[in-house]
Amino acid sequence: MLEVFVTDHGFSIIEIVIAMAIGVMMITAVEIAAxxxxxxxxxxxxxxxxxxxxxxxIEEVQSLARKDFNLVNPTSTIxxxxxxxxxxxxxxxxxxxxxTRVTMxxxxxxATSYMTLVxxxxxxxxxxxxxxxxxxxxxxxxxxSSTISSLLGxxxxxxxxxxxxxxxxxxxxxxxxxxxxDPVLFIIDASxxxxxxxxxxFSNKASATLGPTALRVADDFxxxxxxAYLASKNSSxxxxxxxxxxxxxxxTISMVSTTTxxxxxxxxxxxxxxxxxxxxxxEAAQELQIIDVHSPASPVWKGGYSLGHDANSIxxxxxxxxxxxxxxxxxxxxxxxxxxxxxxxxxxxxxxxPGVGSNYGERLYLVGDSIYLGRSFGTNELYVLDVSxxxxxxxxxxxxxxxxxxxxIYGLRIRDDFAFIASKTKxxxxxxxxxxxxxxxxxxTLPSSATSMDCxxxxxxxxxxxxxxxxxxxxxxxx
Numbered sequence: 001m002l003e004v005f006v007t008d009h010g011f012s013i014i015e016i017v018i019a020m021a022i023g024v025m026m027i028t029a030v031e032i033a034a035x036x037x038x039x040x041x042x043x044x045x046x047x048x049x050x051x052x053x054x055x056x057x058i059e060e061v062q063s064l065a066r067k068d069f070n071l072v073n074p075t076s077t078i079x080x081x082x083x084x085x086x087x088x089x090x091x092x093x094x095x096x097x098x099x100t101r102v103t104m105x106x107x108x109x110x111a112t113s114y115m116t117l118v119x120x121x122x123x124x125x126x127x128x129x130x131x132x133x134x135x136x137x138x139x140x141x142x143x144x145s146s147t148i149s150s151l152l153g154x155x156x157x158x159x160x161x162x163x164x165x166x167x168x169x170x171x172x173x174x175x176x177x178x179x180x181x182d183p184v185l186f187i188i189d190a191s192x193x194x195x196x197x198x199x200x201x202f203s204n205k206a207s208a209t210l211g212p213t214a215l216r217v218a219d220d221f222x223x224x225x226x227x228a229y230l231a232s233k234n235s236s237x238x239x240x241x242x243x244x245x246x247x248x249x250x251x252t253i254s255m256v257s258t259t260t261x262x263x264x265x266x267x268x269x270x271x272x273x274x275x276x277x278x279x280x281x282x283e284a285a286q287e288l289q290i291i292d293v294h295s296p297a298s299p300v301w302k303g304g305y306s307l308g309h310d311a312n313s314i315x316x317x318x319x320x321x322x323x324x325x326x327x328x329x330x331x332x333x334x335x336x337x338x339x340x341x342x343x344x345x346x347x348x349x350x351x352x353x354p355g356v357g358s359n360y361g362e363r364l365y366l367v368g369d370s371i372y373l374g375r376s377f378g379t380n381e382l383y384v385l386d387v388s389x390x391x392x393x394x395x396x397x398x399x400x401x402x403x404x405x406x407x408x409i410y411g412l413r414i415r416d417d418f419a420f421i422a423s424k425t426k427x428x429x430x431x432x433x434x435x436x437x438x439x440x441x442x443x444x445t446l447p448s449s450a451t452s453m454d455c456x457x458x459x460x461x462x463x464x465x466x467x468x469x470x471x472x473x474x475x476x477x478x479x
Contacts, residue, residue, distance in 0.1 A: 046110050050102045053081055054114045057100035061085060062118060065096075068368045069120035070132040072096055073416045080105055089457065093129035093167060094120040122317065126218035126271045129166060130455035132367075134415045136478025138429050139441045144193045145474040148174065148186065151198045156182050160463035160471035164228075165190075165456035166217040169199070171228055171248070173212035176469055184211040185228065187251055190461065193475040202246065202253035211240065214279075214452075216271040217248065220296070225249045227256065227296050229276050231266025242266040243278050243289075245296045256296050261289045261304070272316035275302070275339060279311025279323065287311045288323060290339040302339040307332060313364045315371075320345070320390060322364055322371055328353050330361030330383075331373055333390040345390040352379040357405070363412040370396065372419065374409030377401075381409050382419065384436060397436040401428065411453020411462055422450035422462045427476060447472045 064071040076084040082105050088097045096118050103111040120127050148158040161175035170188040177184070183201035190196040204211070214231040226249045234242040241258035243266060264284030270277040276299070278289040286304030288311055293299050309327040316322075319337040324330060332347040352359050355378065363374035369388035375381045380398035387393055401407035401423055411422025419430040419438060427450075429442035448466035455461070462474040 046104055046107070047112075050081065050104060050110055050112050053083060053102040054100045054112045057083060057085055057102070058098070058114045058116055061098050061100070062116070065118035066121070068366075069094075069096070069118070069122060070128065070130075070367050070414075072098065072118055073133050078105060087133050089131040089133065090117075093131075093456065094124070094127050123272050125220065125273070126166075126216060129457070130413060130415065131457050132415050134418050134478070135458055138418060138420075138478045140479030141427060141429065141442055141444055141476050142193075142479050143427065143444060143446070143474050143476050144196075145447045145472050146196055148172070148198075148471045148473065151188070151196060151473075152183075152201070157469045158182065158471045159465045159469045160451055160473065161212060162214045162452045163454045163461050163463040163473070164215050164217050165454040165459075165461050167456075169251075170196070170454075170456075170461050170473070171215060171217050172463060172471075172473060173215050173230060174471060175211050175213050175233065177209050177211065180209055182209075185215070185230070185246060185253060187248060187253065188473065190459075190473075190475050193459070193477060196473065196475065199251050200253055202255075204240065204244070204255065212244070213266050214269045216269050216276075218271045225296075227293075228253075229269055229271055229293065231269040231278055233265045234260060234263075242280065243269075243276070243291065243299070245293065245299065247296075257299055259291065259299050259301070261291075261301055262286070268311050268314050270314040270316050270321075275316075277314045277316055277321055277336075279314050281310045282308065287325075288314070288321070288334070288342065290336065290342065292339070303342055305334055305342045305344075312360070312362050315364045315366050317366060320387075322366060322387070324361035324364050324373065326354055326360035326376075330359075330375060331364065331371065331385070331393075333387065333393070335390075346393050348373070348383070348385050348393045348395070350375070350380075350383065354378075360408075363409050365412045365414050367414050372412055372414050374412040374421065376408040377405045377424075381407050381423075382412075382421070382430075382438070397438070399430065399438040410450045413453065413455045413460065415455070420453070420455070420460055422446070422453040422464075424449050427460075427462060427474070446474060 082103045086099045101113040156178040158174040159176040164171045172186040185202045187199045210233040212230040212232045228246045230244040241260040243259040245256040264280035268279030274294040276291045287307040288305040290302045309325040313324040321334045329347040333345045334342045359378035360376040365372040371385045373383040381401040382399040384396040406424045413420040417432045421428040430438040448464040450464045452463040460476040
């Protein structure tokens with residue numbers, strides 16, 4: 001058998017990149033896989049084509065990784081040559097081992113393989129740690145659920161507002177508690193799904209029982225710190241600021257700074273490259289607030305933008321901010337390259353206008369040039385939008401979750417050809433077909449009404465609340 005196995009000696013240098021603060025080297029972090037050490041090949045044309053094909057696949061994967069790390073997924077095609085790409089997410093959650101293999105279909109003795117590592121260079125301080133390649137039987141998901149009260153061993157009730165799974169821990173916020181002095185932020189070790197453990201919690205000693213509504217966790221590699229950025233209720237009842245920064249380094253929690261930017265409640269939050277994008281409710285003059293957090297102890301307000309509606313979900317990539325809202329325009333795209341002067345580029349208006357609680361833009365997820373828009377109950381709760389040109393956004397496909405008012409989407413993750421959804425009452429898995437339509441392959445009842453969902457590795461985490469205000473954390477894995 002003529003088989004050549006070629007290895008590219010690549011390695012992740014993200015921390016070095018950040019420490020040196022040289023932006024150009026971030027591109028190198030993806031392209032460090034060089035083609036040396038090639039074993040001698042036969043001079044046959046077929047062998048040369050096999051090697052060329054495997055090498056081309058590597059280059060295509062590297063190009064995809066530069067565009068969006070979540071586009072790097074396994075593929076397989078069969079024609080004159082059988083070509084395959086296998087992908088394994090590494091334990092650091094930001095590196096993938098990629099192996100390309102090309103075999104002559106009629107003569108499997110002629111084959112070659114290449115290996116390389118590609119690194120996630122998007123939002124390196126707070127990357128998406130979900131494995132974009134789902135594994136296991138997701139047609140039969142397993143759910144292990146616990147209340148925050150039971151994990152704390154208390155009779156107090158804690159409504160869950162948001163969940164952020166990040167590098168081995170699950171960070172959970174509570175926006176409503178039984179007592180003013182009850183904790184508002186929890187760090188949970190969920191390494192054993194059936195027995196999650198609260199490592200630590202934090203109470204801001206608020207003068208009201210309302211609290212944080214959303215959070216994002218990010219690392220500061222230069223300072224060797226990890227911070228939680230929280231959006232919070234802000235009214236005469238709560239006496240808490242809209243925006244809080246907490247130090248969560250090494251599993252401890254301490255308040256670093258707080259900021260109030262004006263009217264409205266904190267409702268959504270996103271972190272990207274040293275800036276926080278804070279979404280407020282419509283009482284605010286500007287529902288999007290951009291805050292410089294390069295110095296967490298001294299955050300600086302940079303700019304804002306008026307949407308005219310609540311900001312329900314925010315995603316930022318490169319120079320664009322994508323914002324879901326309950327208006328007739330379910331999603332708006334802003335140019336935020338100048339944080340002091342964000343400008344409108346375009347948006348998407350569904351053919352089904354908002355009603356009383358229906359057809360609102362609720363959740364967003366971005367993969368490549370496609371935005372997945374999760375909406376409140378109504379007609380077609382899931383939309384796939386082409387945002388390759390933000391000034392001219394079009395719908396690629398849509399899917400109707402159900403016919404009642406329990407079908408609002410409050411959690412949304414896209415992993416290769418699968419959509420994972422937390423609706424008001426169910427955890428749903430959809431498979432995307434070749435024509436971009438969807439087929440439901442799983443629908444499992446949640447213990448209560450979902451408010452949020454996140455993913456790390458191959459596991460999903462859903463926060464939900466029952467009618468009494470008791471918050472549940474559900475850990476979901478494949479069957």
